[in-house]
Amino acid sequence: MKTAVETQDLNLFYGDFQALKNINLRVKENSITALIGPSGCGKSTLLRTFNRMNDLIEGVRIEGRIVIEGENILAGGTDLVTLRKKVGMVFQRPNPFPLSIEENILFAPKIHKTAAKADHERIVEESLKSVLLWDNLKDKLGKNALNLTLEQQQRLCIARLLPVKPEILLMDEPCSALDPIATERIEELMRVLKEHYTILIVTHNMQQAARVSDDTGFMLLGELIEFASTGSIFTNPSDQRTNDYITGRFG
Amino acid sequence: MKHNPYRTEKIAFSLLFLATIVVLLPVILIIGIIVQKGWPAISWEFLTAMPEKGMREGGIFPAIVGTLFLVLGTLTFALPLGVMSAIFLVEYAKDNVLTRLVKLAIINLAGVPSVVYGLFGLGIFVMFLKFGASILAGSLTLAIMVLPIIITTTREALESVPQSFREVSLSLGVSKWQTIRYSVLPHALPGILTGIILAVSRAAGETAPILFTVAAFYLPKLPDSIFDQVMALPYHLYVISTQVPNVDPKVRYGTALVLLLIVLSMNFVAIVLRSKFRKKKKW
Ligand SMILES: Nc1ncnc2c1ncn2[C@@H]1O[C@H](COP(=O)(O)OP(=O)(O)O)[C@@H](O)[C@H]1O
Ligand SMILES: [Mg+2]
Numbered sequence: 001m002k003t004a005v006e007t008q009d010l011n012l013f014y015g016d017f018q019a020l021k022n023i024n025l026r027v028k029e030n031s032i033t034a035l036i037g038p039s040g041c042g043k044s045t046l047l048r049t050f051n052r053m054n055d056l057i058e059g060v061r062i063e064g065r066i067v068i069e070g071e072n073i074l075a076g077g078t079d080l081v082t083l084r085k086k087v088g089m090v091f092q093r094p095n096p097f098p099l100s101i102e103e104n105i106l107f108a109p110k111i112h113k114t115a116a117k118a119d120h121e122r123i124v125e126e127s128l129k130s131v132l133l134w135d136n137l138k139d140k141l142g143k144n145a146l147n148l149t150l151e152q153q154q155r156l157c158i159a160r161l162l163p164v165k166p167e168i169l170l171m172d173e174p175c176s177a178l179d180p181i182a183t184e185r186i187e188e189l190m191r192v193l194k195e196h197y198t199i200l201i202v203t204h205n206m207q208q209a210a211r212v213s214d215d216t217g218f219m220l221l222g223e224l225i226e227f228a229s230t231g232s233i234f235t236n237p238s239d240q241r242t243n244d245y246i247t248g249r250f251g
Numbered sequence: 252m253k254h255n256p257y258r259t260e261k262i263a264f265s266l267l268f269l270a271t272i273v274v275l276l277p278v279i280l281i282i283g284i285i286v287q288k289g290w291p292a293i294s295w296e297f298l299t300a301m302p303e304k305g306m307r308e309g310g311i312f313p314a315i316v317g318t319l320f321l322v323l324g325t326l327t328f329a330l331p332l333g334v335m336s337a338i339f340l341v342e343y344a345k346d347n348v349l350t351r352l353v354k355l356a357i358i359n360l361a362g363v364p365s366v367v368y369g370l371f372g373l374g375i376f377v378m379f380l381k382f383g384a385s386i387l388a389g390s391l392t393l394a395i396m397v398l399p400i401i402i403t404t405t406r407e408a409l410e411s412v413p414q415s416f417r418e419v420s421l422s423l424g425v426s427k428w429q430t431i432r433y434s435v436l437p438h439a440l441p442g443i444l445t446g447i448i449l450a451v452s453r454a455a456g457e458t459a460p461i462l463f464t465v466a467a468f469y470l471p472k473l474p475d476s477i478f479d480q481v482m483a484l485p486y487h488l489y490v491i492s493t494q495v496p497n498v499d500p501k502v503r504y505g506t507a508l509v510l511l512l513i514v515l516s517m518n519f520v521a522i523v524l525r526s527k528f529r530k531k532k533k534w
Contacts, residue, residue, distance in 0.1 A: 051422060058345065085424035095415045097434065108423040111433055157419075164423055 003067075004029040004168055004198040005050060010064035012045060012054065019045045021222040023064070027168075027215070032190060032199045034209035034230065037219035038245070043202040046219070047170050050200065051087040052080055068168070085112075088166035092173045094153035096145035096160070101128075101137055104145050104156055109163040127159040131189060151182035155189065169193065171201040175208065187212045206246055210234050218242045285507050292505025301471040306491050307498050311506055316473055317481030318455050318513070321465065324390025324477070325397060325454040326447065332394070333401030333450075334443060340402070341409040342431050361399035366459035368396045373463040387477040389465025396460055397450035404449065408442025409435060441528035448521035452514045458485040468494070484510040 005027040012020035019042045027033045035043045048054045049066060052073065065072045073083055096104050102120075105127045109115040115123055124141060128134040133155050137143075145156055154174055161169065171190075175183040183205075190199055190212055203209050209216050210230060217227040218239075226233060226242045237243045300310030344350040372392025382388040412435050420430040436443075458466075466486035474481050488506045491498045 053418065053422060056418070056421070081424045081426055083424075084422055089422040091415065091419070091422075093415070095413075095419055097416065097419070098438070107420075107433070108425065111425050111429050160419075161423065 001028040001031065003027065004031075005200070006067045007049075008065040008067065010046075010049065010066065011062070012042075012049060013061040014057070015059045019222050020049070023224045025217055025224055025227045027198060027200060029198050030194055030196075031214040032194055032201060032212055033215045033217065034213035035200070035202045035217050035219060036204065036206055036209050036245075037225075039204060041219040042222045043204075043219055044172050046224075047089075047172055047200060047202050049074075050168070050170055051084050051089055052078070053089065055080070085164050086166055087168045087170060088161035088164060090154070090157055090161070090169065090171040090174045093177050094150055094157055096148075096153050096156050098144065098146050100142045101145050101148070101156060102141040104160050105163060107160060112164070115163065123163050127162045128156075130162055130193070131155040131159040132192075133159065149182075151178050151185065154178065154182075154186060158189070158193075166197065168198045168200065171199065173202055173204065175203070175205070183208070206234075218245060220245070282511070285504055285511055288500060289504030289506075289508030292499075292501040293508065297505055298509070302469070303471075306469060306487075306495055307502065311484070311487060311509065313471060313473060314482040314484045314487040314506070315509065317465075317467075317483040318485075318510075320386055320474065320481055321389055321393060321461065321483055322451050322454050324386055325393040326451065328391055328394035329397050329401055329450060330447060333398050333446075334405050337402045337405035337409060338431060338436075341406050342427075342435070357399050357402050360395075361403070363396075364459075365396060365457050366462075368392055368460040369462050369464060371395070372460060377464055383478060384463070384465055384467075384480050385478045386465055386474060386481055389461045389481075389483075390477075392460045392464045393454040393457065396457065397454050400450045400453060401443075401446050404446025405439070405443045408439035408446070411442065412438045441524055445521045445525045445528075448517050448524070452517040452521075455517070456485055456510065456514045458489055461486055484513070 003026050005025075007023050007025050010020055010023040011018065023046060035046060037043055045054065049062060050068075050073075054060045054062070062074055064074070066074050068083075068086070071078075097107060099107070102124050105124050106115075106120055109120075109123060125134060125138075128137060133152060136152070137148075145153060148156065154177070158169070158174075175186050178186065187208065190201070193199060201209075201213065213230045215228065216230045216233040218225045218233065218237075218241075220241055226237060226239045228238070232238075233242065234246055237246065297310045298315065299312050301312055302314075303309030340350065340354065344353075369392065372388055372395075376382045376388035376391050377384055380388075382391075416434045416438065417430055420434040421427070425433070461483050465480055466483045467480040468490055470480060470482050484506065488503065488510060491506065492503050
């Protein structure tokens with residue numbers, strides 16, 4: 001399978017504190033890759049390097065290379081707008097804008113001027129269908145998105161990404177605010193989306209990683225301890241620390 | 252006497268209640284007296300006619316128009332400058348010595364007595380830049396005075412917009428400026444509007460800054476250009492109260508009432524806007 005993202009000797013520093021240590025990993029196209037590990041081990045930090053969201057934080061320094069489609073996105077001249085269109089992000093807390101459902105989905109295409117007015121309706125419909133919200137919401141597109149359930153809000157946040165036509169979706173604990181049933185349904189959605197997108201998900205829910213992902217990386221104190229197919233990580237980890245973590249001995 | 256918690260509670264309550272009433276009293280008295288004594292003076296003629304007989308009769312039209320012009324002029328300068336610098340401070344400026352110095356300067360600017368602004372305006376705009384006593388000089392002086400209000404309220408409004416709005420927008424490949432334009436400013440607008448209205452009511456009500464920079468003692472005509480002097484309500488009130496003998500008190504209180512109504516109604520709009528904004532805000 002083709003590689004979607006590859007990191008090479010990636011180091012990241014918040015000031016003097018090194019949050020990522022020599023990370024090397026390779027994410028396959030049209031797969032789901034999970035990052036697991038105890039709180040504070042650097043999962044979110046790693047995820048946010050892929051769309052350069054760490055650039056927003058003062059005092060961050062990054063070394064190494066991250067290659068997406070043959071280009072090192074850490075290189076000086078990288079166009080962040082193009083990168084972030086290609087690499088979309090779903091956040092931990094559902095965070096729709098306090099606008100209508102429709103306006104949320106059309107937010108980016110309107111600003112990017114990528115869609116003619118005549119296409120707006122179709123874009124809304126397609127995006128909501130992709131996240132399996134269309135049937136429920138088609139009659140209330142003008143309703144404020146903040147009135148939806150948390151699960152619907154998170155689906156909407158995913159739908160909001162799609163008109164930008166990303167290739168890679170980054171999800172930072174997308175289900176941590178949801179109940180188990182909603183979590184399961186979002187996981188189903190991820191399996192559907194995998195057909196068209198490469199998905200990277202951070203989770204501290206090991207069952208979730210085991211259920212949904214193809215590959216899993218285990219992180220500890222800024223290091224990527226082990227990166228392999230999900231099956232082998234959970235049944236036959238090669239590192240003792242991975243074994244300790246998945247058997248619940250710490251974390 | 253035995254200590255009785257219910258008694259002390261009662262005394263405490265009464266004292267605090269009394270203090271609150273005492274605070275309320277002057278406000279009610281001021282408004283009450285001005286309305287009572289000024290209302291008889293209010294008429295269509297009073298609002299739309301030129302003053303006559305050495306300002307003892309006629310209307311206060313040029314003073315109302317002058318004040319409106321000054322408010323407009325003030326906003327023309329203070330609004331873009333204030334909003335833009337607030338955007339810069341909140342969205343772009345890194346937290347360094349210079350930014351902190353600027354923020355400190357703004358806070359201090361707010362504490363400068365208004366007569367000092369008046370002298371400053373006289374020195375810079377009237378004399379050094381040779382605008383003369385004029386709408387231009389007065390507006391610029393008032394603009395500097397209200398700048399801290401606009402900057403501070405705009406900053407607060409911007410800071411109250413959740414960081415996540417910015418993050419989401421940026422993560423969708425929206426540029427920084429577009430993010431500010433489309434996902435920060437719209438949500439900060441009501442707050443900014445509140446600041447504008449507070450600034451307007453301050454600019455409309457102050458005497459000291461316009462004293463040397465624009466206000467005319469007696470000028471029963473409307474201005475032709477921004478280099479003309481104008482009459483203005485607060486200064487006119489001062490003049491007819493202290494400088495002109497034998498003015499019917501009705502006229503003084505009537506003028507005060509008009510000024511008060513303009514300022515209070517603006518404050519009222521600001522309060523309504525702010526509370527509407529709070530209710531609508533769901534994040
Ligand atoms: N903005 C920041 N400034 C300084 N340190 C940070 C910042 N964000 C995260 N860290 C630190 O980096 C480490 C990794 O954080 P994070 O990536 O959020 O971990 P995780 O997502 O695995 O819980 C933690 O020790 C955290 O304290
Ligand atoms: Mg995290």
